[in-house]
Amino acid sequence: MRTIVLTRIDERLIHGQIATQWLKIKSNPNYILIVDEKLPNDMLQKRMLQIVADQLGIAVEIKNTADAAAFLKEDAQDGQNIMLMSKIPGPLLRLIRDGVHLDEIILGNMGMAAGRKRFTRNISASEAELQEFREITSAGVPIYQQMVPTDPKKSIDNLL
Amino acid sequence: MSVLQATLIALYYCLAESPWPFGSMGTWATIDRPLVSGLFVGLILGDPVQGTIIGATINIMYLGVISAGGTLPEDSSMAGIMGTAFALAGGLDTNAALALAVPLGVIGSVVWILTMTAQCFVVQLAEKWVNEGKANRLMIADVWLPQGVKAVIRFALAYVIVYFGSQGVVSAADALNGSVVLQALSAMGGILPAVGIGMMLLTIFKGKARIFLFLGFFAASFLQLNTIAIAAIFAGVAILVVGFTADDFAAFHKTEKTNTTAYKLLKKDDLRRMWLRWEYYCESCYNYENMQGLGFTNAMVPVFNRLYGGDKEEMTAALQRHYMFFNTDHDFGGMIMGVCASMEEQKKLGQEVEDEAFTSLKSGLMGPCAGIGDTLSQVVLIPVLAVIFINLAQNGATWAPIVYTILFLLFFYGAGYWMMKLGYEQGGEAIIRLMESGLFKKVIEVANILGCAVAGALICHYVTFNWTVSIIQQDVTIFDLQTGVFDAICPNLMALIVTMVIYKAIKDGKKTSWVMLVTMAVGFVLGLLHLIG
Numbered sequence: 001m002r003t004i005v006l007t008r009i010d011e012r013l014i015h016g017q018i019a020t021q022w023l024k025i026k027s028n029p030n031y032i033l034i035v036d037e038k039l040p041n042d043m044l045q046k047r048m049l050q051i052v053a054d055q056l057g058i059a060v061e062i063k064n065t066a067d068a069a070a071f072l073k074e075d076a077q078d079g080q081n082i083m084l085m086s087k088i089p090g091p092l093l094r095l096i097r098d099g100v101h102l103d104e105i106i107l108g109n110m111g112m113a114a115g116r117k118r119f120t121r122n123i124s125a126s127e128a129e130l131q132e133f134r135e136i137t138s139a140g141v142p143i144y145q146q147m148v149p150t151d152p153k154k155s156i157d158n159l160l
Numbered sequence: 161m162s163v164l165q166a167t168l169i170a171l172y173y174c175l176a177e178s179p180w181p182f183g184s185m186g187t188w189a190t191i192d193r194p195l196v197s198g199l200f201v202g203l204i205l206g207d208p209v210q211g212t213i214i215g216a217t218i219n220i221m222y223l224g225v226i227s228a229g230g231t232l233p234e235d236s237s238m239a240g241i242m243g244t245a246f247a248l249a250g251g252l253d254t255n256a257a258l259a260l261a262v263p264l265g266v267i268g269s270v271v272w273i274l275t276m277t278a279q280c281f282v283v284q285l286a287e288k289w290v291n292e293g294k295a296n297r298l299m300i301a302d303v304w305l306p307q308g309v310k311a312v313i314r315f316a317l318a319y320v321i322v323y324f325g326s327q328g329v330v331s332a333a334d335a336l337n338g339s340v341v342l343q344a345l346s347a348m349g350g351i352l353p354a355v356g357i358g359m360m361l362l363t364i365f366k367g368k369a370r371i372f373l374f375l376g377f378f379a380a381s382f383l384q385l386n387t388i389a390i391a392a393i394f395a396g397v398a399i400l401v402v403g404f405t406a407d408d409f410a411a412f413h414k415t416e417k418t419n420t421t422a423y424k425l426l427k428k429d430d431l432r433r434m435w436l437r438w439e440y441y442c443e444s445c446y447n448y449e450n451m452q453g454l455g456f457t458n459a460m461v462p463v464f465n466r467l468y469g470g471d472k473e474e475m476t477a478a479l480q481r482h483y484m485f486f487n488t489d490h491d492f493g494g495m496i497m498g499v500c501a502s503m504e505e506q507k508k509l510g511q512e513v514e515d516e517a518f519t520s521l522k523s524g525l526m527g528p529c530a531g532i533g534d535t536l537s538q539v540v541l542i543p544v545l546a547v548i549f550i551n552l553a554q555n556g557a558t559w560a561p562i563v564y565t566i567l568f569l570l571f572f573y574g575a576g577y578w579m580m581k582l583g584y585e586q587g588g589e590a591i592i593r594l595m596e597s598g599l600f601k602k603v604i605e606v607a608n609i610l611g612c613a614v615a616g617a618l619i620c621h622y623v624t625f626n627w628t629v630s631i632i633q634q635d636v637t638i639f640d641l642q643t644g645v646f647d648a649i650c651p652n653l654m655a656l657i658v659t660m661v662i663y664k665a666i667k668d669g670k671k672t673s674w675v676m677l678v679t680m681a682v683g684f685v686l687g688l689l690h691l692i693g
Contacts, residue, residue, distance in 0.1 A: 012527070015526070015527025015528075015530075016487075016527055016530070042520070044520070044521075044524065044588065044592070045520060045524050047596065048524040048528055050596075051528040051592070051596060052527050052528045052531065054601075055528060055531045055532070111484075111485060121448070
């Protein structure tokens with residue numbers, strides 16, 4: 001399986017100071033894989049993400065769950081350290097069910113939206129999303145709240 | 161210092177930190193900078209020339225300050241205003257003024273963080289009004305309330321600091337007059353610009369640009385060129401090295417207005433008022449919840465009034481769909497506003513424009529726009545202009561801060577208005593095309609090269625590190641470390657070495673406040689021991 005060094009849920013994906021801090025961690029992520037069902041078909045969004053990627057000087061790929069699972073199950077490439085990202089828990093749960101192994105998931109930003117309840121300043125979630133969190137953890141993949149690498153990892157018990 | 165003078169200085173601080181008179185970035189980049197505040201504090205205290213010189217020197221420390229993503233690592237405002245005031249009151253030289261400025265800058269950032277946090281309360285009020293469709297009340301939440309509260313806090317703080325602080329500085333200066341402590345402070349202050357330049361290098365010392373730091377330094381050291389000459393020459397060199405082609409400017413060619421509904425409902429005046437409200441008040445209620453979100457919504461109100469005025473339901477829906485997290489560079493933000501205005505107009509004219517379209521456009525664009533925009537305004541425009549006028553101001557030219565202000569405003573608002581119009585008349589596609597073009601990347605590369613060359617010149621001219629180590633035998637100096645060794649190799653070489661050491665520390669992740677304190681400590685001790693002077 002390809003080498004995943006970091007898995008993160010953040011609706012702002014690779015924008016902003018926070019994303020750039022995560023790119024500097026020791027395990028040296030140098031390839032960003034965004035997994036989302038709608039994004040691969042959104043040309044405008046893809047172009048905008050590509051602009052950010054160019055600014056950061058890093059490779060970015062956007063795939064739906066099926067393609068991402070197939071990609072991740074291929075043999076590991078030397079020196080390729082993947083940062084796996086999703087806006088919401090759903091695609092990551094589907095990856096896990098499809099046989100992709102994840103060490104842990106870091107939960108960053110999920111903003112307030114219709115149907116979601118606010119838990120902290122940065123995290124709001126709907127009932128369906130909370131259920132997805134539960135299924136991910138019962139599949140053996142721990143989830144931690146952590147905004148930036150220098151923050152301590154917090155459990156998500158206060159959400160569940 | 162008289163009560164009147166302290167009051168005027170405190171008022172100046174309040175004004176400089178507010179969106180007035182020149183707008184959010186307009187004020188922050190000009191009268192809030194030591195280069196300009198030095199002149200005005202000098203005027204208030206009766207010595208505008210010396211004030212200008214001191215302000216310009218303090219500004220060197222803060223050339224590398226970048227505010228991005230809701231952070232402000234150092235605040236040059238307090239440092240400039242209070243640093244100049246204290247130096248003038250106590251008759252201190254520029255190096256001692258620098259030494260004082262550093263802790264003041266730290267106080268300034270703390271105040272900034274406090275105001276950011278406090279504004280969260282106003283945000284709740286704003287949210288209530290958004291959900292009630294009360295568009296015209298947003299000015300209260302975005303502007304009048306937070307600015308009023310902040311003005312009171314800032315005035316009190318600034319008055320106390322400047323009135324009692326200057327008294328303290330005067331008595332300390334009297335007590336220490338002629339003593340070795342003052343001399344050590346001066347030596348310490350001489351090294352401090354290296355920290356400011358080191359911080360500036362953090363963003364620009366990359367790739368090809370790196371060698372130009374040394375070229376600029378040697379041009380200043382061996383060829384004895386002044387900073388402006390070096391800026392002029394290396395600007396040309398940078399443009400040659402980077403190489404622009406016709407393709408780079410393709411995005412600027414006048415294409416037909418792709419917005420076919422332009423000006424059908426909205427008037428140019430509505431757009432102008434929207435744009436100005438944005439440029440002035442985008443960060444008036446900057447808060448950790450939605451950053452510029454409230455500012456954005458408030459700025460759209462002139463457009464909403466034109467399109468939905470009188471229809472409470474439509475107005476409420478419009479306010480709600482835009483009231484979200486937003487954070488980007490100010491000029492580019494104006495461009496995004498232009499696109500949103502055109503989309504709202506199309507929606508009102510009956511086209512199908514979903515809420516999702518606004519959200520994905522704004523959240524998709526704000527990141528890249530911030531990346532490029534912050535760099536262009538804070539790494540390119542401000543430092544390049546500042547460096548030229550600092551050089552002039554240091555020679556006592558009191559007109560330098562004024563011309564700097566005028567030029568900055570012309571560039572910034574000229575570009576900003578053009579961008580807003582571009583966004584409105586040509587839509588999101590044009591913005592993306594503009595950003596995909598290699599032009600901005602090349603402009604930034606030119607700025608990096610130019611910046612490094614100028615940094616090299618600044619190191620040579622403004623960082624003072626002279627060894628006072630010599631061996632004297634029978635009244636004859638047979639060996640002097642500075643003149644015998646270092647100056648013989650390259651004048652002011654120690655300044656370059658010291659700056660690179662400091663830069664390495666910052667690059668390795670040491671916090672800038674730590675680096676400043678350590679530099680001050682080392683400089684002070686070396687000065688006390690008469691090793692440097």
